[in-house]
Amino acid sequence: MTHLLSLHDVSKIFAQSKHEVRAVDEVSLDVDEGECLAVVGESGSGKSTLANMILGIYPPSIGTISFRGEVLPGKRELAHRRAIQLVQQNPLSSLNPQRSIGASLRLPLDVHGLGERSQRSDRVGQLLEEVGLPADYAGRSPASLSGGQRQRVAIARALACESDLVVLDEPTSALDVLVQARVLKLLNDLRRKRGLTYVFITHDLSVVRNIADRVAVFERGRLVELNPTGKVFSDPDHAYTRRLIGAVPVVTAEEVRLRNHLMKKENVSA
Amino acid sequence: MTAPTLLIRDLYLAFRGWAGQIDVLHGISLHINKGERVALVGESGSGKSVTARIILGLLQQTRSARVSGLVAFEGRALAKLTEAERHRLRGNRISMIFQDPMSSLNPVYRIGEQFHEVLKRAEPRIAPAAAREKAAAALADVAIPDPNRALDSYAFQLSGGMNQRVMIAMALANEPSLLIADEPGTALDVTVQAQTLELMRDLVAKHHTSVLFISHNLGVVREFADRVYVIYKGRIVEHGRTADLFADPRHPYTRALLAAVPRITGEGVPEIDDVSEDYFQPLVVHEGCAEPEVTG
Amino acid sequence: MKRTLFILLRNPLSVLGLILVGTVVLSAVFADFIAPFPSHRGAVVDFANFNKAPEWPYIFGTDLVGRDLFSRILYAYRISLLLGVVVLAIAVPVGVTIGLVAGYVGGWIEYVLMRITDVFLSIPPLVLALSMMGLLEPTLTNGMLAVTVMWWPWYTRLVYNLTRSEKEEGYVLAAEVIGASRAHMIFREILPNCVPSILTKMTLDLGFVILIASSLSFLGLGVQPPTPDLGSMVADGAKYLPDSWWLTVFPGLAILVAVFGFNLLGDALRDVLGAEQ
Numbered sequence: 075m076t077h078l079l080s081l082h083d084v085s086k087i088f089a090q091s092k093h094e095v096r097a098v099d100e101v102s103l104d105v106d107e108g109e110c111l112a113v114v115g116e117s118g119s120g121k122s123t124l125a126n127m128i129l130g131i132y133p134p135s136i137g138t139i140s141f142r143g144e145v146l147p148g149k150r151e152l153a154h155r156r157a158i159q160l161v162q163q164n165p166l167s168s169l170n171p172q173r174s175i176g177a178s179l180r181l182p183l184d185v186h187g188l189g190e191r192s193q194r195s196d197r198v199g200q201l202l203e204e205v206g207l208p209a210d211y212a213g214r215s216p217a218s219l220s221g222g223q224r225q226r227v228a229i230a231r232a233l234a235c236e237s238d239l240v241v242l243d244e245p246t247s248a249l250d251v252l253v254q255a256r257v258l259k260l261l262n263d264l265r266r267k268r269g270l271t272y273v274f275i276t277h278d279l280s281v282v283r284n285i286a287d288r289v290a291v292f293e294r295g296r297l298v299e300l301n302p303t304g305k306v307f308s309d310p311d312h313a314y315t316r317r318l319i320g321a322v323p324v325v326t327a328e329e330v331r332l333r334n335h336l337m338k339k340e341n342v343s344a
Numbered sequence: 345m346t347a348p349t350l351l352i353r354d355l356y357l358a359f360r361g362w363a364g365q366i367d368v369l370h371g372i373s374l375h376i377n378k379g380e381r382v383a384l385v386g387e388s389g390s391g392k393s394v395t396a397r398i399i400l401g402l403l404q405q406t407r408s409a410r411v412s413g414l415v416a417f418e419g420r421a422l423a424k425l426t427e428a429e430r431h432r433l434r435g436n437r438i439s440m441i442f443q444d445p446m447s448s449l450n451p452v453y454r455i456g457e458q459f460h461e462v463l464k465r466a467e468p469r470i471a472p473a474a475a476r477e478k479a480a481a482a483l484a485d486v487a488i489p490d491p492n493r494a495l496d497s498y499a500f501q502l503s504g505g506m507n508q509r510v511m512i513a514m515a516l517a518n519e520p521s522l523l524i525a526d527e528p529g530t531a532l533d534v535t536v537q538a539q540t541l542e543l544m545r546d547l548v549a550k551h552h553t554s555v556l557f558i559s560h561n562l563g564v565v566r567e568f569a570d571r572v573y574v575i576y577k578g579r580i581v582e583h584g585r586t587a588d589l590f591a592d593p594r595h596p597y598t599r600a601l602l603a604a605v606p607r608i609t610g611e612g613v614p615e616i617d618d619v620s621e622d623y624f625q626p627l628v629v630h631e632g633c634a635e636p637e638v639t640g
Numbered sequence: 641m642k643r644t645l646f647i648l649l650r651n652p653l654s655v656l657g658l659i660l661v662g663t664v665v666l667s668a669v670f671a672d673f674i675a676p677f678p679s680h681r682g683a684v685v686d687f688a689n690f691n692k693a694p695e696w697p698y699i700f701g702t703d704l705v706g707r708d709l710f711s712r713i714l715y716a717y718r719i720s721l722l723l724g725v726v727v728l729a730i731a732v733p734v735g736v737t738i739g740l741v742a743g744y745v746g747g748w749i750e751y752v753l754m755r756i757t758d759v760f761l762s763i764p765p766l767v768l769a770l771s772m773m774g775l776l777e778p779t780l781t782n783g784m785l786a787v788t789v790m791w792w793p794w795y796t797r798l799v800y801n802l803t804r805s806e807k808e809e810g811y812v813l814a815a816e817v818i819g820a821s822r823a824h825m826i827f828r829e830i831l832p833n834c835v836p837s838i839l840t841k842m843t844l845d846l847g848f849v850i851l852i853a854s855s856l857s858f859l860g861l862g863v864q865p866p867t868p869d870l871g872s873m874v875a876d877g878a879k880y881l882p883d884s885w886w887l888t889v890f891p892g893l894a895i896l897v898a899v900f901g902f903n904l905l906g907d908a909l910r911d912v913l914g915a916e917q
Contacts (some may be wrong), residue, residue: 116533117504129817155819168810172832178811182818221388228814235818250387250560255604255616262613277534280563280606284613307608321538323563325590325602328609362646 076143077104078271079128079158079239084137086123097123098134099295105239110265110272112282112303114318115292121275124292125241128273129160141239156186159232163244165224169216175202175227176212182234201230205260222253229260239271247278258285279322283307291315310336347419349522349554350376350399353638355413357394357403357578368394369578371413373635376522379552381545383569383586385559385601391578392558396524399556400438401430414638418521435465439515441544443527445507449499455479455510456495459517466518482513486543505536512544519551526558541568562605566590571633574598576623584630594630596622647912654911657904664898668718675711683866691884701886704876709886712868713894719863720870720898723780724849727788728842735795736838740826742796743803754800757793765790769856778861787852791845798841802834809833836913840906847902854895870895 086098098120105111115121127134133148140146146154162168169178179198183189189197199209205226216224225245232240242261246254262285264270274286282289282303289306291299291314299312310316320337324330357369369391376382386392397403401422404411415422417438422430442448450458459479463470470478476495483491486509499507508529515523528544529537545568548555559565565572565586572589574582574597582595593599600623604616648654672678676697686706694701700709742753769786776782806812807830815829850870856862857871865872870891877887 116535131813131816150819152819155817158817160814160817162810162814164810166810168814170811170815170829170833172835173828178814181815181820181824185819185821185824231814231818251562251601251604252387252616255606255614258606258613259615278606279534280608283608283610284606304610307610317535319608321535322608323534323538323561323567324608325562325566325605326607326609327591329607332609362643 078107078142079105079273080140080143081124081128081134082138082140084124084127084134084139086120086127086132087135096295098127100137101295101297102137103290103297103300105271105273107238107271108265108269109287110274110285112286112289113273113275113292114277114279114282114289116277116318118294119292120295121292122243123295125160125243125273125275128239128241129158130155152186156182156235157237158239158241159235159237161225161228161232161240161242161245164248165221165228166216166248168228169224171216173215174212175214175216175219178216178227179212179231179234182231186235188234188236197234201234202227204233204264205230220253221249222257225249225253225257226260229257229264233264233268237270239273242272242274242276244276244278245274246281247276254281261285279307279319280324291318307332309339346378347416348375348377348636349380349418350374350556351414351416351419351636351638352395352399353414353416353635355395355398355415356411357391357398358410360408360410365410367578372575372578372580374573374580374583375636376554376556378521378554379549381548381555381557381568381570383557383559383565383572384575385562385565385572386575387560387601389577390575392560392575393526395575396440396526396556396558399522399524400434400440401427416638435462436518437520438522438524439518439520441511441515441523441525441528443529444531445504445511446499446531448511449507451499453498454495455497455499455502459495459514462514462517478517479513482517483510485516485547486510486513488513504532505540508532508536508540509543512540512547516547516551516553520553522554522556523548524556524558527560528557529564530559530561537564544568562590562602574601579624580627581623581625582628582630584628584633588630592630595628596620596625598628644912648908651908651911653904654908657901657906657908660897660901661905664717664901665721667714668721671711671714671718675708675714677708677711680707680711681715681866681868691880691887693884694886700890701884703873703887704880709873709890712873713870713891716868716870716873716891717894717898719867720850720853721846723784723853724846727784727791727849728845730788731791732795732838732842735792736799736831736834738792739796739799740803740831740834743800744807744822744826744830753796757796757800760790760793761797763790765852766855769852770859770861773856773861780863783856783862784853787849787856791849794845795838795841798837799834802837803830806830806833836909840910840913843902843909844906847899847906850898850902851895 081101081103084098084101085096088095088097113121113124126132127139130146130150138145141154141157176198179201180194183194183197198212202209202211207223207226246257249257258281265272276282286303288300288302290297291312293314299310299315301311306315307319316336316339320333324333353373354371355369356371358365358367384392384395394403398411399415403409417433456476456479460472460475463475463478479495480491483494488494488506488509494502529540541564557565557569569586572584572586573580574595576597582589582598593602600616603614648658667674684707688706689702690706691704692698692702698708700713702708738753742750765787768790769783772786773782812825812829815825853862854871857869858875862871863869873891874888877884880887
């Protein structure tokens with residue numbers, strides 16, 4: 075069986091004034107159709123660079139990325155662009171403040187020639203309803219929407235492309251906790267309904283625990299752990315993963331117990 | 345009985361804008377006793393950050409702001425102080441730590457020079473050598489490995505975590521009686537955030553500093569604060585000791601807020617109403633957490 | 641709309657700017673109806689009433705050949721505004737397009753375009769206008785051509801910088817991921833976000849173009865007689881100071897009102913449009 079997305083020995087090297095920086099260092103991983111893979115790490119872990127390569131913003135320096143078994147070229151064709159979409163962290167900047175919600179949602183339909191031209195504005199309305207917003211929001215400006223509503227629009231835009239894979243780049247970390255819960259639920263529902271595949275990039279392990287099937291932990295450009303979510307949160311392989319989980323601010327006594335349990339293990343192994 | 349470090353009673357705030365008057369705070373009351381760490385928890389737009397600005401006396405001068413109610417610092421009403429007296433309190437008796445350490449440090453001055461300015465707030469005639477010595481000691485207190493090198497650096501030469509430590513050292517350098525921390529460490533990585541919070545907690549305990557900890561992150565609040573006020577749309581909805589409030593949240597809003605936090609034990613994504621009429625139910629105060637009498 | 645009015649009316653200087661510019665524009669547009677002596681815009685001689693101090697019906701006095709100064713100032717506004725509009729109508733689209741392309745495309749195209757822009761920026765507009773007039777005929781068209789040639793680089797600089805920062809915004813990345821064309825990125829995504837700054841600058845510049853045009857005329861290189869022009873009126877009257885003070889004071893004040901008004905309005909516009917973000 076071919077994987078939906080495969081990275082083979084991918085590295086990204088940025089040249090800086092004096093030396094080279096390996097933002098991503100020899101990473102190989104596969105993403106299967108319909109799964110949610112969390113990519114976890116702190117700043118400088120290379121998780122954003124990885125996302126940009128998957129999206130085709132820039133090609134890897136070394137290694138290949140293939141989609142449905144087909145190696146993606148450095149300069150992507152429109153069809154491949156359509157297949158892999160993005161939801162960004164900050165919904166404030168990801169929607170053009172000078173364009174209406176409808177215009178932002180129509181763009182992918184126009185670019186990829188999806189549906190009959192005359193039916194595209196209806197399609198925009200459907201998309202808005204699919205993410206839980208009224209269809210008449212198409213005429214509104216981003217400024218008149220709340221952060222959570224804007225993030226729903228950004229999700230609708232990714233759906234508009236009828237893509238297979240959505241890269242979610244910290245999609246809820248700019249949102250309030252109540253709004254985050256609802257957006258996460260929406261993402262879960264959409265995944266089930268549409269059979270979407272997610273690459274969920276985040277630093278928030280408590281979100282990861284509840285949405286991801288597998289977790290890839292990155293530290294300074296290297297993939298240090300790749301395991302099913304349950305395993306990562308009960309018996310992680312790598313000390314760095316344990317440290318990350320140990321630093322999560324938690325709210326219940328059970329969570330504190332779990333955290334202490336994991337940290338104890340680290341002390342034993344250290 | 346000595347007056348609490350900070351006492352706020354029936355604080356109202358409204359802004360006059362183009363769409364008429366917008367009420368931001370609907371009469372909130374809170375207090376912080378000496379050496380206590382008190383959290384004000386709420387979502388964006390709940391009014392938690394404007395409260396901090398009122399305590400610092402920064403909003404009162406804004407033309408469009410209408411402020412009423414009592415804000416007393418160590419038993420003295422801020423409204424009765426002159427602007428000069430309020431100015432003397434800021435950065436000296438009351439200090440503040442902001443969310444983003446990078447943007448609160450000036451990139452064109454060395455850390456040492458900025459530290460000197462901070463120390464001058466308490467001791468206007470402090471000599472550069474004495475200031476430097478004091479600054480180095482303060483940086484050593486926040487576990488910065490080579491204080492002298494840090495003092496000669498610019499903010500952009502240090503990591504985010506280091507800058508946050510510098511900010512904490514500066515905020516505590518003049519031994520303030522009240523420290524206001526507005527979402528400290530939110531811009532940092534989780535592991536760094538955890539370390540800096542621990543450090544801050546130890547330091548304020550050592551100096552008996554009272555802290556008003558403003559945050560949207562319940563987990564962080566649980567680990568830092570002795571007492572918690574939950575604020576929703578300009579109203580305090582629940583108040584109690586941290587352990588009580590987290591073990592037994594009683595207000596519908598607090599319950600929703602707590603339920604919405606994803607658990608690392610994996611309970612799935614919770615189903616939450618974004619807005620509910622119940623969130624406007626009256627204030628719930630836990631046992632033994634009444635507001636003190638206003639004296640004088 | 642309500643918000644715009646609120647911001648405008650909150651600041652007395654904005655209101656003043658609006659009133660001044662409104663006065664200037666209305667005077668120019670309705671000069672035919674307002675001017676007591678519409679024929680005085682041209683070559684009219686009335687020696688019975690020459691060089692008169694302000695008195696009814698000549699509220700600003702008359703010039704050396706007996707023409708009503710008030711009427712001539714109204715018509716001079718018409719010419720000045722027209723010049724300003726023409727200059728900007730050519731300079732702005734050119735400058736903005738170059739700025740957008742240089743800022744968005746980058747690479748060697750950016751390098752070449754911006755160095756050319758720098759060359760033009762390094763020559764003061766008035767100096768170039770003067771030398772062009774020296775080479776060509778000293779006509780109004782040539783003068784304005786020179787001013788236009790000098791004006792576009794300022795828009796290139798402005799839009800170039802805006803584009804460079806807009807390019808980092810998430811919505812540009814979003815459109816890129818979707819696969820939108822370059823033209824779409826530049827004109828539909830980035831340009832609309834530059835419009836507020838461009839409009840503000842255009843308003844400020846209308847005042848400056850009027851000033852430059854007046855300077856050229858003052859030196860005898862702009863609008864030629866008998867067409868009324870504020871600059872040449874000041875120049876002609878300067879010889880008769882201080883006795884015939886009205887010959888210079890009123891045209892001078894007229895320049896001041898226009899330039900000051902457009903400046904205040906530009907600032908007001910910045911408040912209104914800038915507050916959007």
